[in-house]
Amino acid sequence: MQTYIIDGSGFIFRAYYGLPELTGNEWRNVNVLYGFTSMMLGLLMEKPDHFVIARDAGMDTVRRENFAGYKANRPSAPEDLKRQIGATQALASQMWLPCFIVPGYEADDIIYTIARDRAAQGDQVTIVSSDKDLKQLISPQIHTLDTMKKSRTTLESFREEFGFEPALLLDYLSLIGDASDNVPWVAGIGPKTADTLIKKYQTLENIYAHIDELSPSIASKLTANRDNAIMSKRLITLLEAPGLDTLTASDLKREPDRDDLTRTIVYQYGFHWLEKKLNQLKAEFQMPTQMGLFG
DSSP states (O other), X not given: OEEXXXXXXXXXXXXXXXXXXXXXXXXXXXXXXXXXXXXXXXHHTTOXXXXXXXXXXXXXXXXXXXXXXXXXXXXXXXXXXXXHHHHHHHHHHHTTOOEEOOTTOOHHHHHHHHHHHHHHTTOEEEEEOOOGGGGGGOBTTEEEEETTTTEEEOHHHHHHHHSSOGGGHHHHHHHHOBGGGTBOOOTTOOHHHHHHHHHHHOSHHHHHHTGGGSOHHHHHHHHHTHHHHHHHHHHHSOOOOTTOTTOOGGGGOOOOOHHHHHXXXXXXXXXXXXXXXXXXXXXXXXSTTOXXXXX
């Protein structure tokens, strides 16, 4: 079985700021909506058995309860982006794509919870996201896919890129922080030094346990920023999102109305150039030997 889990919030944010503006039928920007629709259709062509979209619930999360500065550097969403978020939610519902939001938790936590469960059930899981934090979940059964860069990261390619196991990415990131989320870091410790420390000592806790073996310069930086490193690891650690333990395989599979979908995508939003992809998708799933999201 193949399970695809999409980081909906991450994709929408990156699409809005990364894709050029695109005018739809109503002469308003629809770059996020187009990017989202095109991506969903492309992923559905790969015929996953299970398909789920994870979204953030908002800024009030358990992480901000622990660190008020978490993601505080992010500007408020422009009205144009808010409008398109609403449109993608409506379209996902119309496509009958399961979408999960858990108050107080982030899309990453939902992805972690469902990916771990589906892998335990024997599924091959693809996490569709460009978020580097999620690469800590990579295993023989879990890969990540960045659709914007068209790159897939497997366990083998991760090891080749980083030189350590995916589980240690959490400790690596705890040292260098994450500026995009305003996660604190160990001042003066860059990626190269962090890489050396992780490869030798593995975990953040073990680094501090052997701090007397380090050079005075590195040891002093680690000592001065110990609280930041601990807080960073706490913020980056993925959490189990509550309420998802009763999900079944049928909860992650839906069958959309194909004609209704065409009317919305092609005629309502004016994405005429996606009609060929829609027809191709319909043809694929109308073959007698195929059973899946499109019946």
